[in-house]
Structures are given as C-alpha cells and as structure tokens.
Amino acid sequence: MRNLLLTLSYDGKNYHGWQIQKNAHTVQAELQKALYRLIDEKFDIKGCSRTDTGVHANMYCLSMKIPCHCKIACKNFPMAINRFLPKDIAVYDCNEVPLDFHARYSCIGKEYIYKIWNNPIRNPFFEGYALHYWHPLNIKTLNTAAQSFCGTHDFTSFCTLDARKPGNFRRTVKKFEISEQNKLIIIRVEADGFLYNMVRIMVGTLLRIAEGKISEDGIKNIILARDRSKAGNTARACGLYLDKVYY
C-alpha cells in the first residue's frame, strides 16, 4: 500500500463543495470517479477540509492509500489523473507520504483568501469569483479592526452553530491582512484551523464595521461574547478560496 498526498486546485463555481453527497455535483465525487478510471479499484480519499458550495481552492490537499500494484510514479500522477478530471479541477502535485499521514488530521494550518470587488459597477469577470460590494471600503480602518482576530481565542461567535457537535472552538489566528489593488480587495487569513464558516463570518463582521453597525473596536467584545448573533452575516461563498494548506 502507498499513501499519496495530492495537491490540486479547483474552480468551485459549479460544485456543491468538496464533500461527496447523493445527487450533488461535488469535487470529491469527480476525483473518486477519475481515480477509479485511472487505478481501476475503489478506495477512500481523505480531503483536508470540507468546502461549501461555490467555494474555490487555489490549493487543496487530499491523501489516499492506493494499492501497491498501482505503479504510477508521483511525478507522472498529476498528468495521468488530469486527463480524467473536468477542466475546472487540476491536480498539480503528488508526493508519497508515511502511512499514518492524513490530509485532514496531519494539517497544522491553513490560509484562506476572500475577494471583494469593491465598486458600484459589477465586474463581469468576478461573477462567482468575488463578493460584489458597492460602498467604498476603508482598507486601513478594516485592517486595524481585524487585528483583534489575531491570537488564540474561542471563536464560537464566528462559527455557524451545529447543535449536534459540541467541540473545541479555540483557534489561533496567525495573520489577518487586507490589501487592495484596482478595486479588488483581498483578505488573507491564516490560522491553525478554522471553524465552520469562520472566515465568511469574519468578513461579514468587517462589512458591518464598514457600515458603522458594529464599532471599529468591536471585534474583541464579539469574541468574548461567544455568541454567533453578535457577529455579522456569513459573507457569500463565492469570494472564498482555500489558498494554502500547511503540514
């Protein structure tokens, strides 16, 4: 048995996210199908995270234990599998990893970016690829406000609650950077891990600050409240990209 780590990117516009589901078009399902055509045997693949409908990935990792009789060399694996994948998914790297490696459990950090097209007029090329936000955003103000996310906190307020899963809501945000170029705003967040919808709720909260509905230094109190209702809305999925996965 060989354990392989595949690195890929995908345009999530036409997918119901990563995770395989009945009667839904998902990235995982396309990969399973392509792998079956390539290796002619069924086996599980472990993704580094779930992504929601419409979320994109510049970098996504999966691990899989494949039978030894599959002799495809790592360097040839991306080309071999890409022939069987739809054009909006591309595997670009493959590495052999120890048998106890798991794309999700071995992960020590991730980085997401969130794109906002900040202009009254929409941009046809960002439809499905960035949030369209009309009112001019003050990058400096938002950057200052967002620094309160950094550090180790209980991020219950920034997690879509799923009553079935009590858990550990502490995460360490290592970096929160907001930049702008030609009206495209890029929000970059690195953490040791992310709760469900965490980045999208953080972005929604920053937009509430921009609108003056939450004070500029309000993030600290929202974190302390551990109450989802104190934070902003969950920003649209289309602006979100998994950008880096650390092991």
Place this chain on the structure above:
Amino acid sequence: MRNLLLTLSYDGKNYHGWQIQKNAHTVQAELQKALYRLIDEKFDIKGCSRTDTGVHANMYCLSMKIPCHCKIACKNFPMAINRFLPKDIAVYDCNEVPLDFHARYSCIGKEYIYKIWNNPIRNPFFEGYALHYWHPLNIKTLNTAAQSFCGTHDFTSFCTLDARKPGNFRRTVKKFEISEQNKLIIIRVEADGFLYNMVRIMVGTLLRIAEGKISEDGIKNIILARDRSKAGNTARACGLYLDKVYY
C-alpha cells in the same frame, strides 16, 4: 435625439461574439433587449468592432442615437441599464457625444491583450480565459521577434481571408509587448486598427517561432509575402480581450 457612447466590459465565454445573429446568444442582442426594456423604443446600436465567439472585452464601446424623450442622465445610465443585463455584461460609463460620432468609424486605435497560461498543468481558473500552452515560452526571444510587427505594414498574411471583401490591409502597429507573471503570459498589441483575426494569427505565429518552425527573424518575410499560409495558426479565441478603444 441624443448620441450616447456607452463603455462596457463582458465575459465572452458564453457568447457567440458581439454581433447580433439569428438563433445565437450574442452580446449585442442582450444589449438591444436591455435597452428596449429601459427606453421602450427600438433603435440601432453601433459597436466599435465585431468580436468572435469566446472573445472577451475589458473595454468595449458602442454608440447609439436615442430619442430625446429619454431623459436618463449619463451618470445614471450604467446603473439603470445594468439591472436589465446578464451578470456577464456590465456597462461602466456613458458619455454624450456629437451626433456624427460613430463607435466604429470614429475609433482611431485599439489595444488587445492575449493571455497564455504557460504551464504543463492547466489552471482551472483560466479555462475559457487564457490559452493553455504546455511548453515553456522564452519571453525575451518572443518579445524580440514580435518587434517586427511594429510599424506600418500590409498585414494580408495576418488576416483570415474573406474573398468577398478586398480592401486595405495596411495597419500601423504601435506597440507589441509580452510580459509574464506567475506563468501567465500577457501579450499586449496596440494598433490603429485590426484585420479579422489579426491578433490571434500574430499569436499563432509567435508560437510557431517558439516551436522552431518559423525562424526568430521570420516575421518580416511573412509580412512581405502577403500570404496567409506563411503565418501560424489562428490562436484560440478564449485568450483574447479587447482592452482599450481610443477616440
């Protein structure tokens, strides 16, 4: 009667080009429909050029003479019309121009860009938005070779021949620049006007030079030959963007 110049951008991926045609989804048809809904009267619109199926526009201009009873101020026109347009088209500017202004005939120059994703592995986000070219291109060599396009020449060799239309094939290329960033190659060409498929054949010819099938200083002779068969193939439409229109 008022003569308006509208400036717009569109993602051409799902369109059969600009020009209205029976039973085809075109950008012009969408604009005519939207204008009819906005102004409730039928009138002609004049585009600055035809674009082919799958070609994009960062900047496209059209002029139209609208009835005086339409009182929408220029500054409000983009927002008003965009409500009736599909998301992959956006009008972003509107100016009143003299009655003898014509988006096509008044144009004194245009600039196109052509995008090439230059990597063995495809990029899911450039499907339909750049040519995927596997073999590494040497930007320096191509830039040097391409300078022979600059100046005033008879570009018959770089025009898809249409026997029905003998005409003037002289054009002045003012700028030909090739740059690269993170494996995305951008070819930028400015001219006083372009022949049918001119940029795409120029790009196809540069790719033949990259492949060693045409010599590095071969462009001069291809121009002199006035023979379409001497030039390279017509590069795919998806990499082409009308980027600037000059009046």
